[in-house]
Amino acid sequence: MFRNTFSMKQFRHRLAYGEALPQMVILGVLCGLVCGLVLGLFRTLLETPLEHLLPNQQSENFEGLPTWLHFLLPIIGSLVLIAILSRVTPLNRKVGITHLLERMAYHQGYLPITNAIIQFFVAVLALLFGHSVGKEGPAIHLGAACGSQLGQRLNLPNNTLRILVGCGAAAGIAATFNTPLAGVVFAMEVVLLEYTVIGFMPVMVSAATGALVVQFMFGNAWALTVPTMQIESLHEIPYVAFLGGIIGLLAVAFIALMRAAMTWSNKSTLGYKSRLMLAGLITGIVAIFYPQVMGMGYDTVTSALQGDIGFGLLLGILIAKCLLTPIVLGLGMPAGLIGPTFFIGAMAGGLLGLLGGVAVNQTVAHPGFYALLGMGSMMAAVTNAPMAALVAILELTGNPNIIFPAMISIVVSNLIARYVFKMPSIFVISMHLQGMDYCYRPLTQMLNSASVQRLMNQNFIKSDTVISAQGAAKALESSPSWLLITEQDTYTLLSPGDLHTAIQKTHSDEELIDLLKVPALRLDTRTLDSRATLQQALDLMAEHNVEALCIETSTQDIIGLLTRDQIEAFYREN
Template sequence: MFRNAFSMEHFRHRLAHSEALPQMVVLGIICGLLCGVVLGSFRLLLEVPLAHLLPGGESENFEELSGWYHFFLPVIGSLIIIAILSRVTPLTRKVGVTHLLERMAYHQSNLPLKNAIVQFLTASTALLFGHSVGKEGPAIHLGATCGSQLGQKLNLPNNTLRILAGCGTAAGIAATFNTPLAGVVFAMEVVLLEYTVIGFMPVMVAAATGALVMQFMFGQELVLTVPAMQIESLSEIPYVAFLGGMIGLLAVAFISLMRETMRWSDHSVLTYKTKLIIAGLFTGSVAVFVPQVMGVGYDTVTSVLNGELGLGILIAILIAKCLLTPVVLGLGIPAGLIGPTFFIGAIAGGLLGILGAGAVNEQVANPGFYALLGMGSMMGAVANAPMAALVAILELTGNPNIIFPAMISIVVSNLIARYVFNMPSIFVTSMNLQGMDYRYQPLTRVLSSAAVQSLMSTSFVKCDPIISCAGAKSALDTEPSWIVINNKGRYTLLSPGDLHSTTRDIASDTSDIDMLNIPGLRLDTGFIDTKATLQQALDKMTADGMDALCIRDNNEQVIGLLTRDQIEEFYRKS
């Protein structure tokens, strides 16, 4: 018994229950370690070549390259991406956060390894060759795939894959920004869409472990160098709210431009190869005049936060980035948009900070302070993740004085985007364009948290369609919950009480009983795998018009029964 308690089969059985917290915490730690190694490799692949090839040994210093490099690098990058994508199927080309949400909503969080490999190669190529995109989206996809693959390789129940994908998402954000708490909140706010103890604990340890691995590999330095800043006077609060409103409008424009580009891209006669070449040419043409748009651009963001860029260059960068990034992402460059929203928000916030300082005579906060507010407001509005944006700004700055003004600007920007313009997040918008939805109703959330193995009844007896009265009495002696009638591989459930009533009316024990024709309650059944969730079971019952299912193990043996009444009772108690 002691040995069985520590067996893999017992581990899987415990995970089938919605309250398997210790087991999920262990998996969260393992997931964080895997994510840290994978994302550390992703970061090394980006930083080592760029540090050696770009001027000054800086991994983001595209600005110092000559104009020819600015033009041709993105074009070459597009050609390499085309070469990679041409060797895989259209389904394998799906990558990024939208792909993650699709797999969670429609495929039980089963994320294919091939798509993650394609994401790793194409995103690193896009960033190495200066495309105006980010690395956070790919990091989220890679992290979530690490979690999902961990569950698949261990043959865990499907209800655990969703939480493991959330663990990987949190570890991806934590490893990219060195902001573990922001990773946790983003996973809960955008991916899992719920705050529960069973979800929060493993996601939290995964984020902490992923960040720890990255700190071990690269040190504890934050992605952005942010000076200590704070609001100078409460009289600036109206301007902070104004900034939030302007950033909200900018977020609406960003989402709208990317949405329209995706619509045109989907309905045009151009192939994906032509679209990627157009994206490369467009990026190169813009980069010739405004090279700051190339790559992630955290060096430019740092300059803005330190107030090192003037009004003219800020306007030029803002216009170029706002036009370029949503278009190239809409054309299919397989990389992220969270970094670019930080970039755009910082530029717009810094610009508004300079304009605000020039409009009043009294002392106001540093323009870099408004750049920080812009970063959080833009990310919160575009990704519909206001809490994650607030926590990210707090962790990046380590400055609690940012909380109050950031809350105001982030709330206003989200109100503008969500309620004034009714604009969903960019991820939901992308899914809607593909005819998909990503909403978890309360019933779905509860039933997806447990596997059929946690609720199935094992108290049953199998019988043939024709059985003697003595055989029926012998079956009833075990006091089963159901009699399972095996009719040429098709199983029907019969209530034991009805069989008992029939045996009382038969005088001879040698008389035969037709189990399929005696009066009584019978339920036709189908079959479902032990890894399936209760939601999958309910969906199958509804689709097949049945009220019960037989649970089969890997050897195709029936090990349990599940009825619609059991599922409904589980939901009422939850």
Template sequence: MPQLVILGMLCGLFTGLIILAFRFVISWPLEQLLPGGDAENFEAISQLWKFFLPIAGSLIIAVILISVSYEHSRVGVPHVLERLGYHQGQLPLPNVIVQFITGALAILFGHSAGREGPAVHLGAASGSLLGQWLKLPNNSTRMLVGCGTAAAISASFNTPIAGVIFAMEVVMMEYSVIGFIPVTIASATSALIMQLVLGSETAFVVPAFQLASLTEIPFVVFLGFVIGLLSLLFNHTVLLTVKNVRIPLFVRLILAGLFTGTAALFYPQIMGLGYDSVTQILHGDLGLQLLLGLTLVKLMITAVSIGLGVPMGLIGPTFFIGAAAGATLGYLGGYAVDIPVSEIGFYAMLGMGAMMGAVLQAPLAALMAVIELTHNSNVIFPAMAATVTASLVCRQFFPAGSVFQAILVARGLDWRRAPLDSVLERASVTSRMRNNFVQRPRMLSVKDAQAALTAETEWLLVYDESSDENEQPCKLLSAADLQLYLDQPQESDTVDLLEIPGLRKDLIPIHSTATLKEALRALDQHNVDVLYIVSNRKIAANSNPSVSLISATNRTTLRGILLRDDIIRFFTDRQEL
């Protein structure tokens, strides 16, 4: 447990520093270039700049993405989920660099973008690269991916609890006690870094709201229902764009810039992060007609841009859309009844949480984000009602899961995992390996064979000195079979461990960083029942580092053995708990 605490702190520290750098790369140029030194004041630039900035940004991003390999152009939360599901959380460094640059460019050039998606990729990669550098087992690297994700969300909004829940609800898609502690420490460490440098203010300035009367609860539920329909429209628009727009990436990005630039001529508030507009909405400073237009335009431009491949985040835009939609409904509700109701900003805040929870299918993370952003316990009950209703509506008509999961499925990658896989990938091979064996050459004297049979020995790893691969064990022999043979009269002074009667098991090597899921896959692929676990070996450039075989010339350290029965027993024990 102390090691997990230290790893969580290191991951939170690294992630906090990287997110700090990412935010600086975005805010400093905008403060120098936009009118009034306001990093979000896109509204004050000329119409010409509003139109051409997103197009120019798309052009630069397109040049970068087509200049790197396809594998290194994959970025964002879907990429993190893909690497977790198919590559044990091993995130490549080139993708991180591409995400840092292109994610910043999308915001700098006024795309309807959020910084949280790129931040999640950067944070998750910080944890993954830390695990790879320390040569940790793959299950520990997966845990560090969760730590980095939580730290990224915490640093983005100054919401450490929401960061923890987001990591487990959206990225890891599981809750575990052993993982909760380092993830929490990473999130808290990252929040501390941001507060030391930037202060303790949250991303939005939120007034102290409360529900005016319990008679408004039905309207709050209705708000959740409408937000659920909007989230459904958002998710379907993203998915349809991903599936049906089959044109080159360069053209897709230029189209995204063209759409954004055209919309910005009429609604410049959609450009950039839009946090200033969200704050205005929360204070009730925008009118009904503008709010209605912003809701629809921001939703469609953001969804289409993401579907076309702009490397940007969507959590911030869901807050914007939810705030605008909630405020719109607040205005309409106030007009419909002749009694005092809650403030417009109150409904905007409920809409923020409901939209985020529905689009990401993360109602608990959204609820905690609302609570931490407002520092107001009075919003818990209405926020729960709106967020849960919106999530249920979206879930009912969009069963693919979150928008990130839907994008993965559209790419032909199934994020859903069988219960067996989910259990086995949480444990490393070293946690279940056996050490009750001895390693012996094929030919032994009777005296040496008897000496090998100690009380602790249950297995013999046999290697053939005459083979070209004499450094590798070639068979696993039961000590009981050798004992049975030695109990019989011997006609020779030597014992051939590969010829005496007994059951000999074939075996292959696996690296000590592998998980039990990888171990089971290796056993199935090679049709064997035993693995011997090694470390300090060379890996071929195109091989799977967990299951590739070892050449006789590589220097290895034998750590233990693992039988198929050990893996099955581990899964059975977990199912009985």
């Protein structure tokens, strides 16, 4: 009995019913540990070579390289990426947050391990060779893939798998920025699209565990060095709102340019090899004049936060990064855009901070304060994740004085992008350009959160097609809800009441009854894996125009029955 209570079978059984909070917390810890180790290795492979190869042993000091390397490095990087990607199939080249959202929307969170491995290496190489991209998108994909693979290896139900993907995504953000709470909010806001206790708790534990593992490996250093700053006067609030509006316009331009680049890529006769070479060439040309656009650029962001970059250089870097990053990403560079949005927001905010004193004709906050507001506003408007952006800059600063002005600038920037220009997030646009529908449907979310095992009816009797009256009477003694008629590889459900009526019409106990011919309510069925969600069940019913399903294990044993009426009753009650 003790063994059965703590068996893996019982563990899976509890998870299928959606109320297994202790089990989900355990899985969250395991997911965070795995994600932390993978992302720690990712960071090591990225930073160690750069520290040895770049001047002054600084992993982001691309500016210290000679000009000819600024031009050649991205081109060489594109050649290396082409050599790797040419050896894998087009399906395995799909990486990043868009790929993650696709797998969540259409594949119940089953993320292939091959795509994650490709993401790991191509993201490292793109950043090593100075491409103008970020590591946050790859980190989220890698974290989510770790969670998904953990669920797949343990053969867990699909409703649990989706939460584990959210756990991994949160751990990815937490391990990258050392901002666990921002990771939690991003996972709930963008990946899972819901806030529930059963989802929130394991995601929170996973993010904290992932951040702890990376802190143990690399220390408790922040990704960015942010000085303590605050708003000087409430008279600056209108200017903060103005900053939010400008950043909103900048986000719209970023999204529009990236959408145009993706549209052109989809329609162009150029193959992915030519597009990657074009991305490398464009990056090399821009880097000749502004090498700060190369790589992640956290050193440049830190300088902007410190107020160490002059107006002219800020403006040049801003224009270069705003034009370069959406184009190379739209051309198919397999890396992230969250880091670049932080970079662009910091440059734009720093510029507005320098102009602030002239604009309001009085003492204003440090330019770095506005750079910080710009970071949060740009990320929020491009990714449609305002809460995640707000929490991220709060955790980066550890300064509650940032909350009020940040809320204003983030709200304004999102209003400009979402409601004035009707721009969805860049991830949704990317999915639409690939012909995929992606939108929030509360009913779908609810049905995806529950396993078929939660509702399936296990009170049934299996029967052959032809049965004697005596055998039929004996089968009805246990008062089953359904009779499952087995004929070769097909299953049909028969109402017990109709069988009882058929028995009364027989003349002897030995008389045979053909269960497929007697007048009765019969339901055709299809089989469905026991790990499936209620949404998958409903989709299968619609696809085959049936009203019932047989729930089977991996060994093809029928363990339960599920009808459309049961699903409809579930979502009416919830």
